[in-house]
Amino acid sequence: xxxxxxxxxxxxxxxxxxxxxxxxxxxxxxxxxxxxxxxxxxxxxxxxxxxxxxxxxxxxxxxxxxxxxxxxxxxxxxxxxxxxxxxxxxxxxxxxxxxxxxxxxxxxxxxxxxxxxxxxxxxxxxxxxxxxxxxxxxxxxxxxxxxxxxxxxxxxxxxxxxxxxxxxxxxxxxxxxxxxxxxxxxxxxxxxxxxxxxxxxxxxxxxxxxxxxxxxxxxxxxxxxxxxxxxxxxxxxxxxxxxxxxxxxxxxxxxxxxxxxxxxxxxxxxxxxxxxxxxxxxxxxxxxxxxx
Ligand SMILES: [Zn+2]
Numbered sequence: 001x002x003x004x005x006x007x008x009x010x011x012x013x014x015x016x017x018x019x020x021x022x023x024x025x026x027x028x029x030x031x032x033x034x035x036x037x038x039x040x041x042x043x044x045x046x047x048x049x050x051x052x053x054x055x056x057x058x059x060x061x062x063x064x065x066x067x068x069x070x071x072x073x074x075x076x077x078x079x080x081x082x083x084x085x086x087x088x089x090x091x092x093x094x095x096x097x098x099x100x101x102x103x104x105x106x107x108x109x110x111x112x113x114x115x116x117x118x119x120x121x122x123x124x125x126x127x128x129x130x131x132x133x134x135x136x137x138x139x140x141x142x143x144x145x146x147x148x149x150x151x152x153x154x155x156x157x158x159x160x161x162x163x164x165x166x167x168x169x170x171x172x173x174x175x176x177x178x179x180x181x182x183x184x185x186x187x188x189x190x191x192x193x194x195x196x197x198x199x200x201x202x203x204x205x206x207x208x209x210x211x212x213x214x215x216x217x218x219x220x221x222x223x224x225x226x227x228x229x230x231x232x233x234x235x236x237x238x239x240x241x242x243x244x245x246x247x248x249x250x251x252x253x254x255x256x257x258x259x260x261x262x263x264x265x266x267x268x269x270x271x272x273x274x275x276x277x278x279x280x281x282x283x284x285x286x287x288x289x290x291x292x
Pocket of ligand 1: 110111112113161162163164165166
């Protein structure tokens with residue numbers, strides 16, 4: 001029997017929420033209007049060496065993921081990925097595509113994962129979706145310490161990376177070093193936290209930041225620190241997950257070096273969180289039930 005004869009193959013791909021006026025409806029949501037106003041007012045405000053620059057791009061991607069295409073809408077989560085090499089920054093974006101992607105894309109359609117996959121696809125010759133911008137960067141003005149080479153990837157996200165995206169970012173180190181050189185690093189910066197530990201319960205969907213990071217799988221943590229059994233960790237951590245916030249102690253006392261960056265941009269912090277929390281219910285229900 002050939003695969004084409006299986007009754008479940010070649011099914012048409014349908015967006016779960018079919019409503020031609022849906023995009024307009026989404027654009028009128030107060031949170032989307034607020035984000036649009038923020039994006040208008042901060043156009044050109046930040047330069048690539050400021051962490052808010054990547055955070056703002058990520059918020060724009062979250063907005064586009066939520067508004068979606070006609071007939072479909074995703075989680076309001078976005079990411080930007082800045083590839084820094086030889087003083088040039090190439091900017092990529094990643095939108096959540098959990099609902100509007102193809103069946104295949106829906107399996108892993110998270111913002112950070114999409115952003116990183118886009119970079120790797122482009123690096124390996126797929127030019128169909130390239131960088132959204134390429135800017136010259138003063139190597140003395142990197143957003144933060146990226147080691148001797150000043151080379152690597154800065155991934156900004158509106159929300160703390162989930163375990164899948166944390167794993168993808170962890171796996172991305174070896175690929176990134178193959179492309180950019182042996183000293184390349186990966187830095188993840190989030191504009192909001194996804195849950196906290198309460199007793200034995202993680203009430204969110206992530207364990208990249210704060211005390212939660214200690215419950216991340218030990219093998220991942222070792223790879224993130226750049227060593228494996230029997231070796232000493234290098235003096236420079238290859239992969240770090242961190243938070244960009246206005247509050248002085250957002251991780252409740254658990255702020256190891258490099259895990260927290262301060263910003264004065266209250267709107268970036270609030271909108272990055274609210275564009276997801278205010279609109280997530282419909283997608284949560286779809287993922288839990290599969291019902292359109
Ligand atoms: Zn994820």
